[in-house]
Amino acid sequence: MLAEKLIAQGYLSKEEYSSLLRCCTEEERLMLKARAVELRKQYYGEKVFTRGLIEFTNYCKNNCYYCGIRRENADCSRYRLTVEDILECCKEGWKLGFRTFVLQGGEDPYFTDDKMAEIIRVIKNTYQGCAITLSIGEKEKESYRMYKEAGADRYLLRHETANESHYQMLHPANMSLAKRMKCLYTLKELGYEIGAGFMVGSPGQTDEHLAEDLIFLKELSPHMVGIGPFIPHHDTAFANEAQGSLEKTLLLLSILRIILPKANLPATTALGTIHPRGRELGIEAGANVVMPNLSPVQVRKKYELYDNKICTGEEAAECAGCLQARIASIGYKIVNERGDSVAK
Numbered sequence: 001m002l003a004e005k006l007i008a009q010g011y012l013s014k015e016e017y018s019s020l021l022r023c024c025t026e027e028e029r030l031m032l033k034a035r036a037v038e039l040r041k042q043y044y045g046e047k048v049f050t051r052g053l054i055e056f057t058n059y060c061k062n063n064c065y066y067c068g069i070r071r072e073n074a075d076c077s078r079y080r081l082t083v084e085d086i087l088e089c090c091k092e093g094w095k096l097g098f099r100t101f102v103l104q105g106g107e108d109p110y111f112t113d114d115k116m117a118e119i120i121r122v123i124k125n126t127y128q129g130c131a132i133t134l135s136i137g138e139k140e141k142e143s144y145r146m147y148k149e150a151g152a153d154r155y156l157l158r159h160e161t162a163n164e165s166h167y168q169m170l171h172p173a174n175m176s177l178a179k180r181m182k183c184l185y186t187l188k189e190l191g192y193e194i195g196a197g198f199m200v201g202s203p204g205q206t207d208e209h210l211a212e213d214l215i216f217l218k219e220l221s222p223h224m225v226g227i228g229p230f231i232p233h234h235d236t237a238f239a240n241e242a243q244g245s246l247e248k249t250l251l252l253l254s255i256l257r258i259i260l261p262k263a264n265l266p267a268t269t270a271l272g273t274i275h276p277r278g279r280e281l282g283i284e285a286g287a288n289v290v291m292p293n294l295s296p297v298q299v300r301k302k303y304e305l306y307d308n309k310i311c312t313g314e315e316a317a318e319c320a321g322c323l324q325a326r327i328a329s330i331g332y333k334i335v336n337e338r339g340d341s342v343a344k
């Protein structure tokens with residue numbers, strides 16, 4: 001049985017992963033889930049790490065076909081937070097116990113390397129001991145180096161799919177999987193904790209593609225892996241595509257926990273969007289991180305990567321309290337720690 005083999009070995013071949021994904025029995029699902037929870041408890045106990053997400057710009061020079069803030073979406077109302085706005089988010093987040101701030105944005109040329117470095121330095125000086133995660137896309141090595149020297153600790157850059165032709169289905173011709181992968185290896189080499197990841201059920205995705213994602217992730221061995229279901233956005237070419245499945249996302253979370261036992265695995269907002277208890281189910285499938293939103297309420301609806309995104313009407317404190325209660329309700333505990341990777 002492939003589930004047993006995965007548990008015993010910690011990895012499978014591409015063919016084995018795709019047949020496991022294609023015909024996973026209920027018994028196998030439960031077995032993988034139980035092993036995933038056992039491993040997450042071994043490394044993280046009942047702890048759930050939080051990262052305060054600050055969506056600081058929705059301008060983007062890219063045009064990824066799945067994404068609501070892609071350049072050619074003229075109906076997206078654009079915004080940029082000022083340095084003061086960003087610091088205000090951090091202030092509120094710090095008060096609420098967050099010790100990691102994630103600066104996420106589109107690829108926005110307005111935020112030059114100098115501007116980014118300055119923002120990073122100010123946050124690090126003001127909130128000593130915090131960790132800063134960047135999620136601002138593909139940059140040159142020298143830019144990544146500058147942010148690192150300014151104090152950035154981590155970098156999230158989902159690879160989106162490890163299959164070249166599938167990557168081309170999801171992105172315009174000026175983007176390439178090779179470039180994406182190169183960025184990830186560069187970030188790792190520069191000493192960042194890195195996060196990769198993909199959408200589950202993105203248009204054109206097959207079980208073979210997912211198997212390639214798993215093989216690639218094992219090889220890259222990132223400190224964090226973010227996965228969530230694909231959710232159509234009404235202003236994109238994929239508006240009428242089906243959304244990714246809850247069960248498959250949960251199964252992949254369990255598999256990822258087994259393949260990369262120490263990885264930080266977030267129960268993502270997208271997962272919380274397709275099911276009212278999506279994030280709780282994610283934690284129960286092996287995830288150990290949640291990323292509540294710290295962005296100012298006025299801009300939240302504008303950072304609309306996909307339709308019906310949750311938490312767009314709530315204040316930071318409301319989201320923090322809500323998640324606290326949700327996590328407690330399943331017997332886990334949110335901790336006010338940086339939540340550094342144990343996979344160094």
Ligand code: 5AD
Nearest residue numbers: 066067158229230231233270305306
């Ligand atoms: N559905 C789900 N996830 C999406 N993302 C972008 N658009 C969508 C969508 N329509 C994810 C991508 C990106 C991350 C920030 O959000 O994987 O890397």
Ligand code: FES
Nearest residue numbers: 311314319322323
């Ligand atoms: Fe935002 Fe529940 S986490 S409202």
